[in-house]
Amino acid sequence: MEMIKAKDLSFEYIRRDEEGNVESINKAIDNINLEIEKGDFIAILGANGSGKSTFAKHINAILYPTEGSLWVNGMNTAEEKNLWDIRQTAGMVFQNPDNQIIATVVEEDVGFGPENLGIETKEIWRRVEESLKAVGMLQMRHMSPNKLSGGQKQRVAIAGIMAMRPECIILDEPTAMLDPNGRREVISTIYELNKKEKVTVVLITHHMDEVIYADKVYVMEKGHVVMEGTPREIFSRVDEIKKYRLDVPQVTDLAYELRKSGLDLPEGILTVGELVKALEEARRKL
Amino acid sequence: MIRDITIGQYYPADSILHRLDPRVKLLGTFLFIISLFLFKSFFGYIVVFIFFASAIGLSKVPLRFILRGMKAVLVLFIFTVFFNLFFLPGEEIFRWGIIRITDNGLYKALFMGIRLSFLILGSSLMTFTTTPNQLTDGLEKALKPLNYIKVPVHEIAMMMSIALRFIPILMEETDKIMKAQMARGADFETGGLLKRAKSLIPLLVPLFVSAFRRANDLAMAMEARCYRGGTGRTKMKPLCYKGRDYAAYTIIAIYLGLIIGTKLLERAGLLFYL
DSSP states (O other): OEEEEEEEEEEEEEEEOTTSOEEEEEEEEEEEEEEEETTOEEEEEEOTTSSHHHHHHHHTTSSOOSEEEEEETTEETTSGGGHHHHHHHEEEEOSOSGGGOOSSSHHHHHHHHHHHTTOOHHHHHHHHHHHHHHTTOGGGTTSOGGGSOHHHHHHHHHHHHHTTOOSEEEEESTTTTSOHHHHHHHHHHHHHHHHHTOOEEEEEESOGGGSTTOSEEEEEETTEEEEEEOHHHHHTOHHHHHHTTOOOOHHHHHHHHHHHTTOOOOSOOOSHHHHHHHHHHHHHHO | OGGGOOSTTOOOOOOHHHHSOHHHHHHHHHHHHHHTTTOOSHHHHHHHHHHHHHHHHHHTOOHHHHHHTTGGGHHHHHHHHHHHHHHOOSOEEEEETTEEEEHHHHHHHHHHHHHHHHHHHHHHHHHHHSOHHHHHHHHHHHTGGGGGGTOOHHHHHHHHHHHHHHHHHHHHHHHHHHHHHHHTTOOOSSSOHHHHHHHTHHHHHHHHHHHHHHHHHHHHHHHHTTOOOSTTOOOSSOOOOOHHHHHHHHHHHHHHHHHHHHHHHHHTTSSTTO
16 A cells, blocks of 8 residues: 555645735645655655655645645545644654754653653653664763764654654655765665665655665656656666756766767666676676 | 853752752742741741751752852842941941941841842752753643643743753854854954944844744644644653652751741740840
């Protein structure tokens, strides 16, 4: 069964002037149809203003569709009675690590979600311990979040969502404010959670190298889904990606340029290892 | 580093006073302050002194830390003693030029001075042994009955704890904005009062904008984590009274009994001016 299903989904930001007259309508999402399977690792790519964050907020029922519908685990997000179930099923991690940590101690922050769900004290402690262990932050449980690095803070935020036992995690550009080390930390944590805990992951990003191990990639532009497929399929279409103001991973770009200048390389090379292998093969053929 | 600033004046130590339930400490401090106003004779201070000195002893907070609390109110302290000492009518015991001290004035000055010191030291002992978070938790639970008269106790407590979390972040941000403005030629240090106040505008405007943006983000993050107010919410670290808390309540009750006893003796005319 599908975890997330969008049918003809559209959303408009309506700006009004002081008298309440409509000043401008900005269609942030325009007629999206997609289905995300349980346990998948999905990446959504897009340049700034492509509507990817707006779409993410729909999954968590922070925004409601203007037209069309969205189902999370079979629950329609437009129905108010589903609101809290949806938010528990689909947890959301935001961009700025500082602005989503509520408590002054790491473990208390992770406990915030379960507290809101009305879970028994003993069970909260168990979940907090498990989630902190899952993101590798258990030894820092008594620290103040202010003393952690960006990557560590973001992992605490992920633990805070995991403690609510969601079936799906949506990450809205979780690495945009982190340094390369922090990015690596967070991304490997997410992939591990997907593999070990079998949570469905929807990763929204504009860093191409974060998505090469995803099961499926969607590319958004001006509110539409313009490309979809496996990372290899997507990155075989370098020209098209560049048209949407996105970069391809450096290795892919290099392979693409080499291919263009006449070298016999396969399309859609994603890692350094693959390129080395392909180059060796090409040399043997020469 | 600006990140390391401590809010309040918590002194980390492992003492019985630190481990007491914050509600006990809140109520204890409250009653202690009231008790200071119940008696009129110096005999009462003997009881207060014994009680307070043993509390300090138990708290393992060094005395010089506790006395430091007096610094903040030194002006008020001097002011009170000064006016009581020189301006109260009574039998003259000392005169030098226009300065004269009466027996009544000397007595009142001493009495008021001691009362004020205990008042400040008493409440600072509580903040020395209780983290701001525990204090918020304690307040929330202790004031819960106010919910019945529609006081949003949980919301106020949540606001306080969020403020505590964001103070260091906003401090750091202030520092950053200040440096950015200074790099572009802003001057925060020279000029008169008015000019300096004006020069704060380019600091405050971006700070407020960013604070509102943060508030917006945080509210969204809290909603996404199913926060919907205090109803139906459980606690990860619920406050429960333990044996030591009941013992502390008993000691406070005995202390209060002694103070009231002093008051009754005063009424009976047995303890005046002792």
